[in-house]
Amino acid sequence: MVDPGTTDLARGRGAREIYLAEIAKTRQFAAFLDGAEMESGPTGWDASMYCSDQYAGDDWLLVGDAGSFVDPVSSAGVMKALASGWLAAVVVNTCLSRPAMRSVALDFFQAREQEVYAGLARQTRLFLAQAAAGHAHPFWSTRSALLAEQDNTDFHRDSLRSDPSVTRAFDQMRAAPAMQMSRAADARIERRAAVSGREIVLERRLVSDRDPIGVRYICDVDVVTLVELAPSFTQVPEIYEACVRASGPIALRDFLLALSTLVARGWLVWRRGA
Numbered sequence: 001m002v003d004p005g006t007t008d009l010a011r012g013r014g015a016r017e018i019y020l021a022e023i024a025k026t027r028q029f030a031a032f033l034d035g036a037e038m039e040s041g042p043t044g045w046d047a048s049m050y051c052s053d054q055y056a057g058d059d060w061l062l063v064g065d066a067g068s069f070v071d072p073v074s075s076a077g078v079m080k081a082l083a084s085g086w087l088a089a090v091v092v093n094t095c096l097s098r099p100a101m102r103s104v105a106l107d108f109f110q111a112r113e114q115e116v117y118a119g120l121a122r123q124t125r126l127f128l129a130q131a132a133a134g135h136a137h138p139f140w141s142t143r144s145a146l147l148a149e150q151d152n153t154d155f156h157r158d159s160l161r162s163d164p165s166v167t168r169a170f171d172q173m174r175a176a177p178a179m180q181m182s183r184a185a186d187a188r189i190e191r192r193a194a195v196s197g198r199e200i201v202l203e204r205r206l207v208s209d210r211d212p213i214g215v216r217y218i219c220d221v222d223v224v225t226l227v228e229l230a231p232s233f234t235q236v237p238e239i240y241e242a243c244v245r246a247s248g249p250i251a252l253r254d255f256l257l258a259l260s261t262l263v264a265r266g267w268l269v270w271r272r273g274a
Contacts, residue, residue, distance in 0.1 A: 015042055015044075016038070016041075016042065019041075019042045020038070047069075047071070047072050048069075048071075049068075049069060049070055049071050049121065049124070050068060050069050051067070051068035051069075051114075051117045052067050052068060052113075054110065055067045055068075055109060055110045055113040055114070056091075056106040056107075056109045056110045057106075058106075061088045061091065061092070061106075061109060062113075063081075063084050063085055063088045064080070064081035064082075064084045064085055065077070065081055067084065067113050067117075068080075068113065068116075068117040070117070070120045070121070070124060071124045073124065073127060074120055074123060074124045074127065076120050076123075080116060080117075080120060083116065084113065084116070087109060087112060087113075087195070088109065089198075090105075090195055090198055090199065090200060091105045091106065091108065091109045091200060093198050093199060094198075094199045094200040097199065098199065101199070101200055101201075104193050104200060104202065105193070105200040107193065108193035108194075108195075108200050111193075111213075157219055157254075157257065160218075160219070160257055160260075160261055161257065163261075163264065165264040165265075166257070166260045166261050166264045167260075168264070169260040169261075169263040169264040170256060170257075170260040172263075173236060173259070173260070173263065173270070174236075176272045177272075178234040178235060178272070179234055179235075179236075179270045179271065179272060180231075180234060180270060180271055181230040181231050181233075181239075181268050181269070181270040182231050182268070182269055182270070183227050183231065183267070183268060183269075184208065184266050184267055184268065184269050186208045186209045186210075187206060187207075187208045187227065187266075187267045187268075188206075188207060188208070189204050189205070189206060189207075189224055189227075189228075190204070190205060190207050190214065191203065191204060191205070192205040192207070192213065192214050192216075194216070203216060204216070204224050205224065206223050206224050206227055206267060208266075208267060210266075211265075218257070218258040218261050218262075219251075219254035219255075219257050219258050219261075220250070220251075220254055221243070221247075221250055221254055221255055221257075221258035222243075222246075222247045223258055223262060223267075225243060225246050225247050226239070226243055226258060226259065226262065227262060227267060227268055229242045229243060229246065230259070230262075230268055236256075236259065239259070240252065240255050243255065
């Protein structure tokens with residue numbers, strides 16, 4: 001990345017020679033490109049955010065910056081590109097080793113790339129909004145306005161702990177001497193695509209009409225197991241012990257947060273017991 005005000009590239013003088021000279025200074029890239037011929041360019045591109053409408057086709061994937069680019073102030077561009085490359089490798093491996101999962105794997109890559117970009121865009125928007133509030137300068141205010149959008153619901157611990165509906169559900173359950181839980185009428189267990197090792201697989205997830213993508217874990221708690229076990233008990237400690245027996249050690253704080261979230265979001269409904 002270069003500053004257009006301090007480089008000859010901005011004025012188009014010797015761009016090709018400068019680019020090749022910079023490549024020659026490297027070790028791995030120079031060796032990799034030894035003997036290669038440059039067909040055109042280089043072409044400059046500004047550092048604005050962008051994303052693709054489609055990230056996967058029948059015989060191609062858009063990986064890393066080829067698919068989307070996040071604002072450099074997020075400091076997440078390299079991480080996003082590496083994660084995209086890793087996921088692309090998993091998808092390609094799945095297509096080659098399990099042809100029947102090809103369409104599922106490609107659809108998963110498409111959805112995950114969209115999700116990652118949207119998440120980083122939200123984080124960048126929040127950062128820019130904070131900066132714009134404290135610094136009266138077009139650099140911050142303009143960029144903040146361009147990214148103005150509504151935040152999507154997520155399941156990060158901090159977000160859930162500050163969610164009034166989750167807090168309210170927890171307080172109500174804590175005050176109840178006993179309860180009878182049941183799964184909501186539209187909450188169901190269905191299989192959705194997920195990464196397992198080096199392949200895309202279909203795993204069980206909790207889905208509903210409002211959340212068709214579904215969720216498997218909230219705060220590292222297996223909510224599929226949780227909603228299956230909860231109706232069999234009337235006390236929260238009993239539900240917790242059953243989940244530990246079924247899934248292994250679970251932090252009590254995370255368990256309570258996950259259970260409260262399921263109630264707050266309407267996946268689990270309950271009535272006060274005697």
